[in-house]
Amino acid sequence: MYNLLIVDDEPLICQGLSSLLTASGISIDYIYTAHSGYEALDYLRMEQIDLLITDIQMGSMSGIELMQQAKIIKPWVQVIVISAHETFQYAQQAMRLGAKDYIIKPLNSEQLLASIRHVLLHMDKSEHAHEQMLSQLGNNEHFRMQAPLPERDQLLGRLEQADPKAQSVIIAELANRYHTIVSGPYVSVLKLKLNSISKTNQEQDGKGAGRSYTAQEERLLRYAALNIASELLDQHWNYCIYEEGEQRITILVQWSEQQYGDSSVDKINQLEMLGRSLQHNIEKYLGLSSVVGISQIFKGLEFMNEAYAQAEKALAWSRRFQDHYVFYFGDFKWDIYGGSEPDEAEIAAQNNMIVERCRAYIDQNYGQKGLTLNEIAQKNHVSPNYLSYLFKKISGYNLWEYVVKLRMEESKRLLLQTDMRRYEIAEQVGYESPEHFSKIFKKYYGLSPSEMKK
Structure with missing residues (x-):
């Protein structure tokens, strides 16, 4: 069963689509509707949404902007995009952000339902395919799994330590023998480390008994993780991927000058989204925990060594934060400490300062319409992913829960101590519509604004 979110600034379209889907027989648990991008973001923050169906042009926040923010959350x-505009630029931007379909209004009901069924079926198939692969573990004595193209993987691994001259030779050999293109010129490196497969299973068993995998079964699980990574990357990335040792996967991400010049997508956020998707899907489909280290983006293949080193350093940071899973090198201010790894006291002081600056910014701006996690993170010079983690760890609040807390406390004060109307209070605390404000208020307090006023 899946939860869907329909977003359109025309209420009749939301109502019509909701009725269509309710009667469709598709396996849907709940359908949420929103009439603006900002309202949709609150649902994405507070509810478990599997499929987002959004219009492309909606007042103050477009469907493209909503997709960007949704992918950060x-x-x-x-995502499926619906639009009255048959514009190639819109469709191209939507597809780059991972949209599964782009459907032109007026909507054809059968086409839309077929698209939704296809997306949900693919989600089922992906999960089933990996379950089927895992079901073969230990059940087929003739099954053998070999690492794909081990000689190619060895060549890719040698790039990490090679000097620029040797790199040129390796890159040429990869192109000639395996049609593996390493061209850049913009590059970033992601390193994914699978936690011990046997240890993971023992930890999941409350008694610590767990299942011990054979070497062959562990190889299959690693290959399944490699397949999951490849499926994610195949959609929108120019990349090289290989196994680096028995528990590690390395990914070299590349952009051409033209791709990097497209400013419609924040590349750092895009890398973090990829890292979080990798970690999430490996845990979801294989039951394995993992950590991901991400380098900054470099221009020029001669800086690949530095990119590899940064990803390794970011990965090593997981030793300090064992309840966090995706680490971007740029979040850790190495230059402050002369490039060396800081001690615990220095880390704590730095992180407390980040959270206090963040809290102060929210305290001053929680009433701002359109306030987003991305904006708060940019003001504090860290990624949204890391800021969310630190804020929860140090303050005890989910970051957006804190924003909602301030908004609801102020709206309650205004409701009980002033004669302001509902729409005026909604405006004051940062909500676009009184109806959306009332939904959030009732969810928070268990009473509508009018019921509390009485």
Whole structure:
């Protein structure tokens, strides 16, 4: 069963689509509707949404902007775009952000339902395919799994330590023998480390008994993780991927000058979305925990060594934060400490300062319409992913829960101590519509604004 979110600034379209889907027989648990991008973001923050169906042009926040913010909140959410504009630029931007379909208004009911069924079926198939692969573990004595193209993987692994001259030779050999293109010129490296497969299973068993995998079964699980990564990357990325040791996967992401010049997508956010999707899907489909280290983006293949080193350093940071899973090198201010790894006291002081600056910014701006996690993170010079983690760890609040808390406390004060109308209070605390404000208020307090006023 899946939860869907329909977003359109025309209420009749939301109502019509909701009725169509309710009667469709598709396996849907709940359908949420929103009439603006900002209202949709609140649902994405507070509810488990599997599929987002959004219009492209909606007042103050477009469908493209909504997709960008949605992917920061939940990178794995699936998206279908509906639009009255048959514009190639819109469709191209939507597809780059991971949209599964782009459907032109007026909507054809059968076409829309077929698209939704296809997306949900693919989600089922992906899960089933990996379950089927895992079901073969230990059940087929003739099954053998070999690492794909081990000689190619060895060549890719040698790039990490090679000097620029040797890199040129390796890159040429990869192109000639395996049609593996390493061209850049913009590059970033992601390193994914699978936690011990046997240890993971023992930890999941409350008694610590767990299941011990054979070497062959562990190889299959690693290959399944490699397949999951490849499926994610195949959609929108120019990349090279290989196994680096028995528990690690390395990904070299590349952009051409033209691709990097497209400013419609924030590349750092895009890398973090990829890292979080990798970690999420490996845990979801294989039951394995993992950590991901991400380098900054470099221009020029001669800086690949530095990119590899940064990803390794970011990955090593997981030793300090064992309840966090995706680490971007740029979040850790290495230059402050002369490039060396800081001690615990220095880390704590730095992180407390980030959270206090963040809290102060929210305290001053919570009433701002359109306030987003991305904006708060940019003001504090860290990624949204890391800021969310730190804020929850140090303050005890989910970051957006804190924003909602301030908005609701102020709206209650205004409701009980002033004669302001509902729409005026909604405006004051940062909500676009009184109806959306009332929904959030009732969810928070268990009473509508009018019921509390009485």
